[in-house]
Amino acid sequence: MNRIFTLKKMSVLLSLSLVGTLTSAQNLQMNDMSLKSELDWLRAQGVIQINTSTWPLTTNEINRVLSKADIRTAEQQQVVQSIRYTLDKEPKSLVNTKVSAYAQTDREQLPQSFADDNTANFQAAAQVSLSEEDWEVNIRANVKDKDMIDDEDLSFEGSYLAGKYANQWLIAGQIPTWWGPGHDGSLIRGDASKPVIGVTMQRDTQDAPSHPYLSWIGPWQYQLFAGQLDDYEAVPDTKLIGMRLTASPTEWLELGASRTFMWGGEGRPEGFSSFWDAIKGTQDNGGRDGGDPANQLAGFDARVNLAPLANVPVSVYGQYIGEDEAGGLPAKNMYLAGADFASSLNTTTMGSMPYQLYTEWTDTRTSGDVRGISYNHTNYTDGYYQHGYPLGYALGGDTESIAVGGKLWLDNQNFINAKVQHAKVNQSNRATNKAFPESDKLTVLDVAWEHQLNPKTTISSRAWVSDSDIHSTDVGGGIGVEFTNF
Numbered sequence: 001m002n003r004i005f006t007l008k009k010m011s012v013l014l015s016l017s018l019v020g021t022l023t024s025a026q027n028l029q030m031n032d033m034s035l036k037s038e039l040d041w042l043r044a045q046g047v048i049q050i051n052t053s054t055w056p057l058t059t060n061e062i063n064r065v066l067s068k069a070d071i072r073t074a075e076q077q078q079v080v081q082s083i084r085y086t087l088d089k090e091p092k093s094l095v096n097t098k099v100s101a102y103a104q105t106d107r108e109q110l111p112q113s114f115a116d117d118n119t120a121n122f123q124a125a126a127q128v129s130l131s132e133e134d135w136e137v138n139i140r141a142n143v144k145d146k147d148m149i150d151d152e153d154l155s156f157e158g159s160y161l162a163g164k165y166a167n168q169w170l171i172a173g174q175i176p177t178w179w180g181p182g183h184d185g186s187l188i189r190g191d192a193s194k195p196v197i198g199v200t201m202q203r204d205t206q207d208a209p210s211h212p213y214l215s216w217i218g219p220w221q222y223q224l225f226a227g228q229l230d231d232y233e234a235v236p237d238t239k240l241i242g243m244r245l246t247a248s249p250t251e252w253l254e255l256g257a258s259r260t261f262m263w264g265g266e267g268r269p270e271g272f273s274s275f276w277d278a279i280k281g282t283q284d285n286g287g288r289d290g291g292d293p294a295n296q297l298a299g300f301d302a303r304v305n306l307a308p309l310a311n312v313p314v315s316v317y318g319q320y321i322g323e324d325e326a327g328g329l330p331a332k333n334m335y336l337a338g339a340d341f342a343s344s345l346n347t348t349t350m351g352s353m354p355y356q357l358y359t360e361w362t363d364t365r366t367s368g369d370v371r372g373i374s375y376n377h378t379n380y381t382d383g384y385y386q387h388g389y390p391l392g393y394a395l396g397g398d399t400e401s402i403a404v405g406g407k408l409w410l411d412n413q414n415f416i417n418a419k420v421q422h423a424k425v426n427q428s429n430r431a432t433n434k435a436f437p438e439s440d441k442l443t444v445l446d447v448a449w450e451h452q453l454n455p456k457t458t459i460s461s462r463a464w465v466s467d468s469d470i471h472s473t474d475v476g477g478g479i480g481v482e483f484t485n486f
Contacts, residue, residue, distance in 0.1 A: 026087075026096075026129065027136045027204075028162060028169070029057045031115035031176045031191055034415050034450055037407045038083050040183075041356050042069070044315050044342035046307030047076050051206070051246050051254050053301065054221055055178040058169065058204050059087055075344040075354045082412055096485055099126045102460070104478025108148060109466040111401075111421060111444060112192045112394040112435075113184040117157075117176070118478060120144035127158065134164045138173075149194060149387050150231065157195050164204055171200040177225065179244050179258045180336070181303045181317035183358050184403050184419070185393045187334050188258045188297050188321045189242060192394035192435065193386040196240055198227020220247040229262070234382040238265035240391070241278070251308040256301040258321070260391075261294035262380050269293070281325055295377040295384065297321055297392070299330045313342040321392070323366065323373055332373055334364040334393070345408075355408045362393060362401040365427070370398050372428035381432070388434025396433035400424045418447040441469040458482045 029035060036055075039062070042048045050065045062083065071077050101124040112119075127140035140158035160173025174195045180186035206219040225242040232238045242260040249255070263278045264270040278294035299321035306312045318337040322330020338360035345353045366373040374397030375384035382388070383397070390396045405419030421444045425436040436442075448462040463477040 027059055027131055027133075027164070028160075028171065028175075029055075029059060029062065030158065031055050031117075031178055032086075033113075033115040033417060033448075035083065035086055036114065037356065037415070037417070038079050038086075038409075040315075040340065041342045041354055041407070042076065042079055042083075043305060044307060044313045044340060044356065045076055046305070046311070046313070047071060047080070049219065049248060049251050051219065051221065051248055051256075053179065053181045053254065053256055053303070054202070054223055054244055054246055056171075056175060056202075058202075060205050062087065064205050064207070073344075075352050078352070078412065079354055079409070082409070085412070094130055094132070096129045096131070097127065098129075098482065098484050099486070100124065100480060100482035102478060102480030104462070105476035106146075106148075106474075107464070107476055107478075109442060109444070109468055109471060109474045110446065110464050110476065111184075111423065111442070112190075113419075114178060114182075115176075115191065116394075117191065118480070119149050120147035122146070125158075136160075136162045149389050155194075167204045169200075169202055169204055171202075173197070175200065177223075177242075179223070179242075180256070180319050181254070181301050182319065182336050182338060182360055182362075183340065183405060184360055184421070185336060185362055185395070185401075187319050187336055187362075187364065188260055188299060188392050189244075190390065190392055190394055193389035193391055194230065196225075196227040196229060196386065196391070198225055198240070200225050216249055218248040218250065220245070222246075229386050231387045232265070232380075232382055235265035235268055235380055238268075238380060239263050252305045254303040254305070256319075257299075258301070259296070259298040261296040262377070262384070263294040265380075268379070292377075292379055295380040296325070297323060297330075297384065298325070299333070301336075315340050323375075332366045334362075334366075334374055334397075336360065336362045336393075350410060353408060353410055355406060357406045358404070360401075360403045360405075362395075362399065362403075364393050364395070364397050364399045366398075370427045372398065372430055374398055376430060376432060383430070383432035385432055385434070388432065390433070390435060394435065395423055395425050396435055397430065398426060398428040399436075400427075413452040415450045416447070417450075418445075420445050438470060440471070443467045456484050456486055458484075 048065045048069050102118045103122045123144040125142045130137045142155045157174050162171040174197045176191040176195045177189045179189035202223040206221045208218045223244045229238045244258045246256040261278050274293045301319035303317040306314045316339045320333050320335050323332040340358035342356045364374045401423035403421040408416045423442045426433050427439050429439045444466045446464040451459045460480045466474040
């Protein structure tokens with residue numbers, strides 16, 4: 001239904017835009033496609049060792065790895081400079097601002113991917129950030145029209161309060177999360193749904209342990225999360241608890257383990273014994289306090305970087321997540337696997353242009369079978385979704401997908417991201433998946449372009465074609481602009 005923005009809501013947006021964003025003073029880097037792509041490219045080239053499978057990342061961690069960068073070519077130097085430019089756009093200041101606007105056609109048949117948060121036909125945002133070395137406050141107001149996920153005209157997604165002590169960040173607010181090595185999806189914590197309001201704890205820099213018996217672990221990170229789902233009608237006030245641990249014991253190997261569970265809520269046990277059963281995860285089908293204590297997911301992921309092993313700019317990665325438990329390990333599994341390649345294209349007219357190619361396969365069926373189990377639960381009958389949109393893989397359960405994509409840096413001002421994806425979505429026809437509520441086959445071509453017009457202005461555009469078996473072919477596009485400390 002079309003909605004008219006009220007004068008009151010627009011005045012909130014305009015007043016915030018006059019105050020001032022996250023620039024070099026920003027301590028926490030939220031999900032950002034171009035930044036992640038640049039870090040992934042340098043890692044595949046063997047220039048840096050960084051794990052980009054857990055977001056948000058911290059600026060100090062990025063600076064730590066860049067300080068050790070093994071730069072050997074002009075293209076590598078170009079990408080390093082681009083990252084530093086992103087982190088240091090403006091002189092440091094206590095108060096910073098960002099204002100943006102984005103408009104697009106309807107996009108119901110367009111699959112989401114990493115940092116793809118433009119879900120409304122029109123949205124404008126203004127944010128104010130106050131940052132010091134050990135704390136950060138970010139207030140972000142979003143005004144939207146025809147959002148495909150919810151009906152809110154005004155929201156504060158992206159707002160948070162954070163403090164650091166002894167290399168640990170504690171973040172309270174509504175921030176996006178990403179757990180996994182994939183380019184387009186994560187099986188357990190993606191960012192297709194609205195960010196869950198809650199508290200997050202993680203390390204600032206990911207240095208290896210200094211103790212001689214633990215140094216073999218290498219750079220490591222953890223993330224703990226506790227929050228409450230919004231608009232979860234089956235069990236109102238359901239809590240979402242999550243924990244992730246990553247380590248890089250060698251330059252070529254990255255390992256991750258993740259676990260989440262939905263617990264408590266209206267009419268459900270919320271005592272300590274029930275919570276302890278959910279933590280242990282060993283009574284998934286019959287805990288105390290009235291049966292199944294939680295809707296649990298857990299699993300592992302890994303990435304192998306071939307550059308340190310064979311001087312080849314290739315990485316291979318995989319993730320598997322189980323809906324259940326058997327013998328102490330995840331069972332009823334979903335799978336994701338992929339590979340990427342990073343190089344540069346040399347031309348006489350445009351010079352050298354770094355690029356990355358990848359392919360990614362995903363199967364969210366139950367160990368290869370369509371059973372209506374993935375992302376669903378007997379007690380939490382709205383499934384592993386919020387507002388009907390997946391908390392895990394963006395296409396939801398009982399989906400098979402193959403994607404081939406690429407990223408190209410034309411120069412320091414122009415970045416292109418494109419992919420072709422073919423998917424069989426929601427093969428069990430589960431109504432819990434509002435992103436793709438019917439069993440369907442999709443083929444999508446999606447191209448996005450980002451242009452840095454000047455140090456304070458970024459222009460973005462996007463175009464896509466989506467062909468569906470049960471819906472008409474959709475051709476769409478969008479365009480946006482962002483002003484920083486204008």
